[in-house]
Amino acid sequence: MKTELTQYDTPIHRALEEQRLNRLAHFDVPGHKGGRGNKELREFLGAECMKLDMNSMKPLDNLCHPVSVIKDAQELAAQAFGADEAFFIVNGTTAAVQAMIMSTTEAGDKIIMPRNVHRSAINALVVNGAIPVYINPGVNKKLGIPLGMSVESVKQSIRENPDARAILVNNPTYYGICSDLKAIVELAHESGMLVLVDEAHGTHFYFNDRMPISAMAAGADMSAVSMHKTGGSLTQSSILLTKNTVNADYVRQVINLTQTTSGSYLLLSSLDIARKNMSLNGQVLIDKAIEFATYAREEINKLGGYYAFGEELIDGDMIYDFDTTKLSVHTRDIGLAGIEVYDFLRDEFGIQIEFGDIGNILAIISGGDRNLEIERLISALSEVKRLHEKDKSGMFDHEYITPVVVMGPQKAFYSYKVSLPIQESDGKICGEFVMCYPPGIPILAPGEMITKEIIKYIEYAREKGCILTGTQDMNVENINVVDTAI
Structure with a gap:
């Protein structure tokens, strides 16, 4: 009789450890044979890591058609995220976003989406031939950044395109801005449309009650979550979540059109372990991130010139909610583009932030940060302002330009x-x-x-x-x- 699994279990991790301890003689790939065939790589990554880099075999299941430990791990992930099904993705959230679109639309179908989507969404349209119906997000004139999707804009798009198959929502945006996801889901479902959520930057929403509502809690049909971004797994590992409103077996087939048949067990086990960690410790870890980000935001705003924006932007419409763990800082008032501040922080102060655009920077804060790094960032921003501040005249004042679409x-x-x-x-x-x-x-x-x-x-x-x-x-x-x- 199969033992019932709990969130304390990590099926892939356990199976991988068992195979490592079995002292198998390997006449399969990978060809480095536990690192013996590539000593430099073994010294770089470590012997234990190399020994765990195994190929699919019966005791380790198969990502393309999981029936044992991967299946168990995915079921635990579905439970943790409040989904009916979860699919482990090793091609990044790019593959998860593309699988959502390609499993719900086909050539000629309309899909409603904001124009400020990640390139992966438009790449999917290039491949499968679906036609985008863009909703132009509002723009905050002071910050110059695109906002969320207003409910009224969604209503209008549905009225004008009643034959659209689905609505794709970014939630949150890179800057931490959230749309009224629950209202959008209700509107879409009333019109027979599916809701797909690019939740790449919102994995942590599922594990802390101080965060904005998650896609699954809002009733969305599918969601792509970048577990590696804010959930603690290895880079390139992701999860695609679905509800029973979509055919999960067909979704798996679509995933297999583009996902590798040689899934990395390092990535898969990291998803397994990260899910356990967030399920058991997420509330505390994210509370820590919130406190760090809130403190940093307050201190940066005391410096003058910078504007570390947050929940004060919430307007109940295009900024329906805000992810307070996102430390987004407007830099234009000190006469510097965000990318310039990004470069100064890295080159002069040894600080690597997530990105800088032409008006803002973004620092990703998580429970893995420490007080020392937070203080270093605040001090470095103070020094950047002191050393490099200049007149802001002539600076470009917005990130988003409304496109004119003339062809699919x-x-x-x-x-x-x-x-x-x-x-x-x-x-x-x-x-x-x-x-x-x-x-x-x-x-x-x-x-x-x-x-x-x-x-x-x-x-x-x-x-x-x-x-x-x-x-x-x-x-x-x-x-x-x-x-x-x-």
């Missing part, structure tokens, strides 16, 4: 294209992506009209030191545009 992403991406210098592309239809990474939200996506304002933004971002990506041209000097003469 798939059609534009696969159309015949010509390469032009970006400065000469005004009025053309973009055939690829342009974005700053992080955060990976496209400035331009396939099928959108290139405008003078967008060109100016790209050049400004380059000048300030943002890392531009997405174009075929690795120097991001030329851009592929749709050849409308063909």
Whole structure:
């Protein structure tokens, strides 16, 4: 008789340890054979880590078709997150977002989504041919950042597109801003639409009652959670959550279209252990993160010039709630772009933050931080202001530019294209992506009209030191545009 598992159990971790202790003679992959075949890598990562890097075998189950320990671990994750099913993802939350879209829409189907989505969502549309119906988020004029989806905008999009199959919601945004997720779910379900949530930055919502509502608690049908971002697992490990309103077996098939058949057991076991840790200790860990972030926010605001924003922004609409663990700081009033502050912190003070854009920085705070690092960050920001503050005139004042969509992403991406210098592309239809990474939200996506304002933004971002990506041209000097003469 099978013993009932609890949140104290880690099935994949346990099975992996058992295989390590079995002293197997390995005539399977990986070829490093526990690190013996690659001594430099073994010395770098450690002998125990290398021994645990195993391939799928009967006692370890199979990620593509789990029937034993992976299945058990996924069931425990579903329980912990309040979902009906959970799928372990080792291709990053990018793969989870794409699986959500590709399992609920097909070529020609409409999907309602905010335009400030991660590139992974638009990539899915390029692959499967679904058509986006964009809701332009509001913009906070002082901070220049995109906000959440207003309920009224969702209502309007549903009225104008009653045939849409699903609504995708970012919750929270990179900056910590949350939409009224429960109201959006109710509206969508009344109209027969599914709700998919890109919850990459909200894993911790599930494990602390001081956090905004989670996707599963709000009644969403699917959610992609980056366990590695705020849940403590290894980078690239993620979980896709579903309710019984979607066919979980079909979702698994869609995941298997793009996910590796050689799932890393280091990543899988990290998901297993991180789920246990958050389930048992999440309330305390996230309380600690909240206290750190709140203290840092207060101290940074005392410095003058900076604005570490938080719950005071909540307006019950496009900023319905706020994730207080996100330490987002507006920098433009000291005459510095966020990316400039990012560079100063790293190069002069040995501090690595999550990202800097043209007006803000973001520091990710978790229960793994310490008082010493928090104080270092506050002191370093004070020094950056003292040493580098300048006149803010002439600075670009917003992160988000409302796009003009003239063609579906798939059609534009696969159309015949010509390469032009970006400065000469005004009025053309973009055939690829342009974005700053992080955060990976496209400035331009396939099928959108290139405008003078967008060109100016790209050049400004380059000048300030943002890392531009997405174009075929690795120097991001030329851009592929749709050849409308063909």
